[in-house]
Amino acid sequence: MIGSARYWREVPQRYRYEAAKCVKCGEVFFPPRLVCNGCGGREFTKQTLEPNGSVETFTIIQVAPTGFEDQAPYAVGVIKLDDGVKLTAQIVDCDPESLAVGDRVRLEFRRVQQDGESGILCYGYKFVPVAK
Amino acid sequence: MEVGIVGYGAYVPRHRIKVEEIAKVWGADAPSYKRGLMLREKSVPAPDQDTITMSVEAGRHAIHRADVDPAEIGAIYIGSESHPYAVKPSGTVVAEALGATPDIHCADFEFACKAGSEGMFVALSMVKAGQMDYALGIGADTSQGAPGDALEYSASAGAAAFLFGRKDLVAVCEETHSFMTDTPDFWRREYQFYPRHAGRFTGEPAYFKHITGCARALLEKSNTKPEDFRWAVFHQPNGKFPMKVGQGLGFTKDQLEQGWLSPTLGNTYSGSSPMGLAAILDVAQPGDRIFMVSYGSGAGSDGFIWRVTDRISSVQPQAPHTRAQLEDRPIYIDYGTYAKFRGKIRKLGE
Amino acid sequence: MREVAVIGAGMNRWGELWEKSHREIWTEAALEAIDDAGVDHVEAMYVGCMSGGLFMGQEHLGALLADQLGMGPIPGTRVESACASGGLAFRQAYLAVASGAHDIVLATGLEKMTDVDGGMATYALSTAADQEYECYQGITFPGLYAMMARAHMERYGTTRRQLAEVAVKNHLHGSMNALAQFPMKVTAEQVEGSVMVADPIRILDCSPITDGAAAAVLVPLETAKKMRVDPLIRVAASAHATDRIALHERDDLCWLASTAKAAESAYQQAGVGPTDLSFCEVHDCFTIAEVMVIEALGLVDRGRGGSAAEGGFTALDGRVPVNPSGGLKSKGHPVGATGLAQIREVVHQLRRSCGDRQVKDARLGLTQNMGGTGASTVVHVFERM
Numbered sequence A: 001m002i003g004s005a006r007y008w009r010e011v012p013q014r015y016r017y018e019a020a021k022c023v024k025c026g027e028v029f030f031p032p033r034l035v036c037n038g039c040g041g042r043e044f045t046k047q048t049l050e051p052n053g054s055v056e057t058f059t060i061i062q063v064a065p066t067g068f069e070d071q072a073p074y075a076v077g078v079i080k081l082d083d084g085v086k087l088t089a090q091i092v093d094c095d096p097e098s099l100a101v102g103d104r105v106r107l108e109f110r111r112v113q114q115d116g117e118s119g120i121l122c123y124g125y126k127f128v129p130v131a132k
Numbered sequence B: 001m002e003v004g005i006v007g008y009g010a011y012v013p014r015h016r017i018k019v020e021e022i023a024k025v026w027g028a029d030a031p032s033y034k035r036g037l038m039l040r041e042k043s044v045p046a047p048d049q050d051t052i053t054m055s056v057e058a059g060r061h062a063i064h065r066a067d068v069d070p071a072e073i074g075a076i077y078i079g080s081e082s083h084p085y086a087v088k089p090s091g092t093v094v095a096e097a098l099g100a101t102p103d104i105h106c107a108d109f110e111f112a113c114k115a116g117s118e119g120m121f122v123a124l125s126m127v128k129a130g131q132m133d134y135a136l137g138i139g140a141d142t143s144q145g146a147p148g149d150a151l152e153y154s155a156s157a158g159a160a161a162f163l164f165g166r167k168d169l170v171a172v173c174e175e176t177h178s179f180m181t182d183t184p185d186f187w188r189r190e191y192q193f194y195p196r197h198a199g200r201f202t203g204e205p206a207y208f209k210h211i212t213g214c215a216r217a218l219l220e221k222s223n224t225k226p227e228d229f230r231w232a233v234f235h236q237p238n239g240k241f242p243m244k245v246g247q248g249l250g251f252t253k254d255q256l257e258q259g260w261l262s263p264t265l266g267n268t269y270s271g272s273s274p275m276g277l278a279a280i281l282d283v284a285q286p287g288d289r290i291f292m293v294s295y296g297s298g299a300g301s302d303g304f305i306w307r308v309t310d311r312i313s314s315v316q317p318q319a320p321h322t323r324a325q326l327e328d329r330p331i332y333i334d335y336g337t338y339a340k341f342r343g344k345i346r347k348l349g350e
Numbered sequence C: 001m002r003e004v005a006v007i008g009a010g011m012n013r014w015g016e017l018w019e020k021s022h023r024e025i026w027t028e029a030a031l032e033a034i035d036d037a038g039v040d041h042v043e044a045m046y047v048g049c050m051s052g053g054l055f056m057g058q059e060h061l062g063a064l065l066a067d068q069l070g071m072g073p074i075p076g077t078r079v080e081s082a083c084a085s086g087g088l089a090f091r092q093a094y095l096a097v098a099s100g101a102h103d104i105v106l107a108t109g110l111e112k113m114t115d116v117d118g119g120m121a122t123y124a125l126s127t128a129a130d131q132e133y134e135c136y137q138g139i140t141f142p143g144l145y146a147m148m149a150r151a152h153m154e155r156y157g158t159t160r161r162q163l164a165e166v167a168v169k170n171h172l173h174g175s176m177n178a179l180a181q182f183p184m185k186v187t188a189e190q191v192e193g194s195v196m197v198a199d200p201i202r203i204l205d206c207s208p209i210t211d212g213a214a215a216a217v218l219v220p221l222e223t224a225k226k227m228r229v230d231p232l233i234r235v236a237a238s239a240h241a242t243d244r245i246a247l248h249e250r251d252d253l254c255w256l257a258s259t260a261k262a263a264e265s266a267y268q269q270a271g272v273g274p275t276d277l278s279f280c281e282v283h284d285c286f287t288i289a290e291v292m293v294i295e296a297l298g299l300v301d302r303g304r305g306g307s308a309a310e311g312g313f314t315a316l317d318g319r320v321p322v323n324p325s326g327g328l329k330s331k332g333h334p335v336g337a338t339g340l341a342q343i344r345e346v347v348h349q350l351r352r353s354c355g356d357r358q359v360k361d362a363r364l365g366l367t368q369n370m371g372g373t374g375a376s377t378v379v380h381v382f383e384r385m
């Protein structure tokens, strides 16, 4: 359902975590956008997201959407990166039951989904727990 | 002009399965496997890990250690027998994720377990030829052993990446040699999910002949003896073979042990001897010489002699060490989970 | 702008309506509203529908349904704002009458959800979230609300039991509603023991998949007076606000900013405050949603939504009854129709014709209908004159 073009145009964000920083007010947007909704600014500079962050909230998906059934149960969280940007992503390589708000995690490159058995493989970011 | 490694990195998945867990399912004798193959457990890739994802992580570690702008990398060569696509390169995804596109040469290599050292060999040669300042060679695999086959106890997952260049070297390449014959000891035909192998024929006429042939030529070319080296690493299809071939060549257990990862890592195929090299570089001292010979079924070996430079100590702490990753919070899984992870069983309707 | 009145409302029995097509479901509700209003025509029609394309493979609903009505080639407009489509369709109808563009308008909502399997329904609903940066990662709608629930529990100490009490209350209310899809009563133990969907949300915290439609007829207040409609039900406020679509982009995961903003505007238009309301119909797509909505509406203090149902504050005989109809939870949630069904309940409550679930002395009712995880909210206030 994703298709090549739609997947491909998000590559800078999904592979390299490229965000946009508003020149006028400094707010960082991920994904980049054309207008800052903080100050209305239209000029941005490229900024790469910080790879480390903390879990703000999370859930453990038991009933998974199509294409994710084999992975259930799996954790998905909202993670606040150390640069203040927040992301939604899976938290893997952990026992979901032992996750807690505030846990330290970092970005890792993973296969996120695939377009069926014969379609493209879709990569991107997930989070893994940082050793305590 | 000296060429060599400017940065290196490894990646080890965190999931593990123990030999006993596999043996239990097939009614096999675990103690004899552990003794005979010197294997205790192996790494298992999670369903969201493959040659591409592990190559990206290992590549990031290598680039971070090298402290090189990824845009300056002129080539990326990934060796694997488990490239996720049958047609479409792994290298494009990896180069894109590393920030090395678009001015870059790319090729995916396949030569059973030798593909990783092959990528390293070509990357090194491109730099040596003056074609480019930096080239990245990666060995990575998420190999599959057929259920119940001997390979199921060893086929594991991991990656190692090496950035080659001419300045700020952490290890100088002093000599290389390649050795190859047509020897059908292991193969996989198109549309087949699992590889086949020729049993005990994979030993003497295949693994031992090629590694020994390559190693002897390398020692001769470089006019060195095993005692001239602080470390040695050979391809590790199990725990037993690398120790046997190394000691047969005159290397000691002390020289072999640091790069000998297979007892708890398994056989990472294209990642095997490269990951061993990464584990050695993690602890090597300036001036140390490292002897390395890979092996790939089919069959052939690539040999390298490395001399570690003063820069090594400053890059070692810049990324996770290989053995530290191997020991970091392993997640043990049962055979059912393993079978699901590896696609040996599938849910209805997919 | 002209003052507007609602003179008719309709809704059919909701549920898994295997034998009925979207055309029948919609037309039944529309005709009931028209007959209820006692009129013989409408000048224009609006239909709120979230995803005709994904649920039924049918778009172009404005034309299709206007034709079904048999009232000539009237303008038919389809409105979409995810689960707030129905509320927004009503608001468009309200604006059409208030502006003077039309004198009698039909507002409707429709969703036919059971013609696709569970996977497709889940996918269709998930299109209300950010496809590239939320759904791509494998999150579901229950998952997004579960993350809001966990954040609320962490910060305010809201308990699992308090969420269950929202379901208990709404099913109790729904048990008195003959049109509800799931009119059975449930206990807190049943809710807490039901199947986990997305921790901490369980199946009995979720509104169901439903087929259904609802409708209302709007005219200028002056016309309603001339028609001697009794009681007169005036639209005292109509407000709409939006927020960032992706949950993670919001500063506060525990706060429904679009609901707060729409409510602020609605209270100002109506010249009332939350303490003046007789009751509310709110968007309890998940139990945690009702908890957060009543905070954003100002019915309770910020962070205090958890104890409202547990303490009886929002019960039928409580200080501010919330969801006397049974809410989305018990009545069902055919997404595009929900906003109109809320309004249909308010009309009947203000007419004081709700039988066992009648709110005592109902005079001022509020509806709150939201899309996605709260990226859009439509609030209306209705007054019995």
Ligand SMILES: [Zn+2]
Pocket (backbone or CB within 6 Å): A022, A023, A024, A025, A026, A027, A036, A037, A038, A039, A040, A041
């Ligand atoms: Zn700005």
